Amino acid sequence: MELSVNKRIRNIGIVVAVVLILITVIRLYHPLLPTYTASVVSSYRSWSSSGIAPASYHAQDDIQITDDQEKCDIFTGEWVPNPEAPYYTNKTCWAIHEHQNCMKYGRPDSGFMKWRWKPDGCDLPVFNPYQFLDMVRGKSMAFVGDSVGRNQMQSMICLLSRVEYPIDVSPTPDERFKRWRYETYNFTFGYFWSPFLVRSENRDSDGPTHTGLFNLHLDDFDQSWTTQIDDFDYVILNAGHWFTRPAVYYENSHIVGCRFCQLPNITDLQMTYGYRRVFRTAFKAINARENFKGVTFLRTFAPSHFENGLWNEGGNCLRQRPFRSNETLLEGLNLDLYMIQLEEFRAAQKEGKKKFRLLDTTQAMLLRPDGHPSRYGHWPNENVTLYNDCVHWCLPGPIDSWADFLLHMIKMEARRTYKEKLLQHQKKMQ
Ligand SMILES: *[C@@H]1O[C@H](CO)[C@@H](O)[C@H](O)[C@H]1NC(C)=O
Ligand SMILES: *[C@@H]1O[C@H](CO)[C@@H](O)[C@H](O)[C@H]1NC(C)=O
Ligand SMILES: *[C@@H]1O[C@H](CO)[C@@H](O)[C@H](O)[C@H]1NC(C)=O
Numbered sequence: 001m002e003l004s005v006n007k008r009i010r011n012i013g014i015v016v017a018v019v020l021i022l023i024t025v026i027r028l029y030h031p032l033l034p035t036y037t038a039s040v041v042s043s044y045r046s047w048s049s050s051g052i053a054p055a056s057y058h059a060q061d062d063i064q065i066t067d068d069q070e071k072c073d074i075f076t077g078e079w080v081p082n083p084e085a086p087y088y089t090n091k092t093c094w095a096i097h098e099h100q101n102c103m104k105y106g107r108p109d110s111g112f113m114k115w116r117w118k119p120d121g122c123d124l125p126v127f128n129p130y131q132f133l134d135m136v137r138g139k140s141m142a143f144v145g146d147s148v149g150r151n152q153m154q155s156m157i158c159l160l161s162r163v164e165y166p167i168d169v170s171p172t173p174d175e176r177f178k179r180w181r182y183e184t185y186n187f188t189f190g191y192f193w194s195p196f197l198v199r200s201e202n203r204d205s206d207g208p209t210h211t212g213l214f215n216l217h218l219d220d221f222d223q224s225w226t227t228q229i230d231d232f233d234y235v236i237l238n239a240g241h242w243f244t245r246p247a248v249y250y251e252n253s254h255i256v257g258c259r260f261c262q263l264p265n266i267t268d269l270q271m272t273y274g275y276r277r278v279f280r281t282a283f284k285a286i287n288a289r290e291n292f293k294g295v296t297f298l299r300t301f302a303p304s305h306f307e308n309g310l311w312n313e314g315g316n317c318l319r320q321r322p323f324r325s326n327e328t329l330l331e332g333l334n335l336d337l338y339m340i341q342l343e344e345f346r347a348a349q350k351e352g353k354k355k356f357r358l359l360d361t362t363q364a365m366l367l368r369p370d371g372h373p374s375r376y377g378h379w380p381n382e383n384v385t386l387y388n389d390c391v392h393w394c395l396p397g398p399i400d401s402w403a404d405f406l407l408h409m410i411k412m413e414a415r416r417t418y419k420e421k422l423l424q425h426q427k428k429m430q
């Protein structure tokens with residue numbers, strides 16, 4: 001009798017083990033399946049078998065930032081080797097966009113994944129996904145802008161995949177507007193496609209440079225996102241690379257000029273004209289949202305790295321190492337765009353209505369000519385517009401470091417809130 005009970009327990013044990021292994025295998029190879037089981041356990045298992053270090057909640061990873069870190073300018077620094085990276089691969093993460101899945105398309109080198117950002121005056125810890133999810137429990141974060149914003153969101157989903165995968169709760173099948181929800185943490189990512197940040201139309205899908213001709217209403221809100229942000233605790237705004245395309249600029253419903261539209265009798269304007277005005281309008285929209293109580297991060301312009309020609313003139317990005325900060329300078333159009341962002345940001349902040357923060361990635365990304373897909377964003381024989389992509393970022397890759405910045409900034413928010421409460425309390429006591 002006793003023997004057979006033991007045997008039965010052992011058999012149950014074997015069955016449970018087999019089921020667990022199966023779940024792991026299924027999750028590994030069919031990552032799109034929703035997770036019905038404790039996702040933490042199964043993703044941990046798939047991680048430990050993938051040869052990639054699983055993230056653990058290191059006690060030494062402080063939730064709070066130090067005085068040194070608070071005073072430190074985290075955006076000035078150097079890239080230093082990080083042998084532990086990357087923290088995911090295209091096998092452990094399904095969220096990598098095709099055109100940024102560089103290893104799949106045969107990128108021969110992998111050294112570009114093995115760097116972390118080291119600010120000059122302090123240390124910036126590498127992103128801890130457990131800590132991040134703990135800090136954003138019950139909250140939500142929106143990415144508003146172009147495909148580099150999507151690139152950032154997908155990097156975050158991959159970094160967080162060591163803890164949990166989100167489920168798709170998008171309101172429509174439209175890929176330009178996505179919602180991803182982390183069940184265990186009641187945390188949501190939103191993605192809003194708005195490459196010009198203002199209301200725009202495609203005037204001509206071909207146009208003078210075969211990249212489209214757009215009508216940009218420089219003083220009109222793009223309501224597809226401006227009416228949706230009230231529910232979000234964090235909004236990460238970005239725009240940039242689309243402004244090189246030909247466009248007709250409208251203000252007050254009248255044409256004020258255009259950027260290389262080749263239409264008769266329209267004044268030619270610099271792209272910086274449009275760029276400044278769309279940020280002014282986007283910030284105005286945020287400041288006008290009565291019910292928006294969140295924090296707006298301006299993710300500053302991330303330069304492209306075409307060398308030996310423009311994007312449509314055979315230019316490419318073939319470097320395999322980051323620059324040191326003394327090897328390059330922010331100049332020309334990159335500098336102009338960045339300065340416009342800073343100026344419009346300061347003006348919006350000065351209104352004093354909402355919380356605006358600078359996610360100042362420009363300098364760090366200027367130093368990463370090695371982090372783009374180049375020709376490894378598609379098969380060699382594929383006919384794509386951007387054949388050598390020196391704009392987006394391979395995943396895994398340097399854009400993963402934006403999560404290090406972001407976690408730091410969320411900790412800074414917590415510290416600010418705490419200090420404000422302390423101050424209020426002290427005032428009451430006086
Ligand atoms: C992942 O990259 C490898 C090359 O490192 C490639 O063979 C494979 O097809 C890729 N897998 C996916 C799912 O993208
Ligand atoms: C999830 O978070 C939202 C706030 O974003 C809150 O209103 C809601 O009650 C939370 N739901 C659960 C189940 O905790
Ligand atoms: C352009 O302006 C000139 C001079 O003002 C005018 O004669 C001409 O008809 C205009 N052309 C168009 C297409 O509006």
Ligand SMILES: *[C@@H]1O[C@H](CO)[C@@H](O)[C@H](O)[C@H]1NC(C)=O
Nearest residue numbers: 078323324325326327328329
């Ligand atoms: C940049 O700085 C490094 C380290 O300080 C130095 O070794 C290198 O020679 C410098 N490069 C240039 C171009 O100045």
Ligand SMILES: *[C@@H]1O[C@H](CO)[C@@H](O)[C@H](O)[C@H]1NC(C)=O
Nearest residue numbers: 206210380381382383384385
């Ligand atoms: C690539 O596509 C463009 C437009 O979609 C077309 O004009 C061109 O002929 C194509 N090139 C090749 C080599 O198929």
